[in-house]
Amino acid sequence: DGGITQSPKYLFRKEGQNVTLSCEQNLNHDAMYWYRQDPGQGLRLIYYSQIVNDFQKGDIAEGYSVSREKKESFPLTVTSAQKNPTAFYLCASSILTGMDQETQYFGPGTRLLVL
Amino acid sequence: GENVEQHPSTLSVQEGDSAVIKCTYSDSASNYFPWYKQELGKGPQLIIDIRSNVGEKKDQRIAVTLNKTAKHFSLHITETQPEDSAVYFCAASPPNYQLIWGAGTKLIIKP
Numbered sequence: 001d002g003g004i005t006q007s008p009k010y011l012f013r014k015e016g017q018n019v020t021l022s023c024e025q026n027l028n029h030d031a032m033y034w035y036r037q038d039p040g041q042g043l044r045l046i047y048y049s050q051i052v053n054d055f056q057k058g059d060i061a062e063g064y065s066v067s068r069e070k071k072e073s074f075p076l077t078v079t080s081a082q083k084n085p086t087a088f089y090l091c092a093s094s095i096l097t098g099m100d101q102e103t104q105y106f107g108p109g110t111r112l113l114v115l
Numbered sequence: 116g117e118n119v120e121q122h123p124s125t126l127s128v129q130e131g132d133s134a135v136i137k138c139t140y141s142d143s144a145s146n147y148f149p150w151y152k153q154e155l156g157k158g159p160q161l162i163i164d165i166r167s168n169v170g171e172k173k174d175q176r177i178a179v180t181l182n183k184t185a186k187h188f189s190l191h192i193t194e195t196q197p198e199d200s201a202v203y204f205c206a207a208s209p210p211n212y213q214l215i216w217g218a219g220t221k222l223i224i225k226p
Contacts (some may be wrong), residue, residue: 041218101210106157
């Protein structure tokens, strides 16, 4: 089965703690993305990566960090600097074909809650 | 930068009727316009998309229309069914840039 997996489904964070959300894809896509979704709002881009060992900040990167050591994996760390981390986090991937945007395929999401 | 506005925020229609959701965008260079459906607690799924070189695209009960002059595009769902109930998002993408998302429309299908 090809697709994108995210784990865990639910994650609890204590004050001052860093937590890491996992995202894995077996679609052989070059590009991967992390979005944050808050109730009643659209998706906001946190980080994206178009190639291994390279990534770019999105609109709301502060308090987050990522790595792209393998093509299949793009983990997101929510650091203690992110003061309002409670949200639904979505990972996506797409192929790259020059300049135009291609279809993004999404994982099932991780809901992060603060204790 | 690009800005996408989506209306209405909530739409309630009788089962079997049609539903229309509209989005406007600000960047005339945007050339890719996808529509996603998100069910509760799940990730969004692409239902249809359109590029700026066409004005309309259909897939069974779903269609998207694009008016580049007015900078708006719309999702049309005909013969609505209970399983169409979900949140629908539009997005727009200028060349060589990321997707900019609308705020979403909650579609409710009344039996």
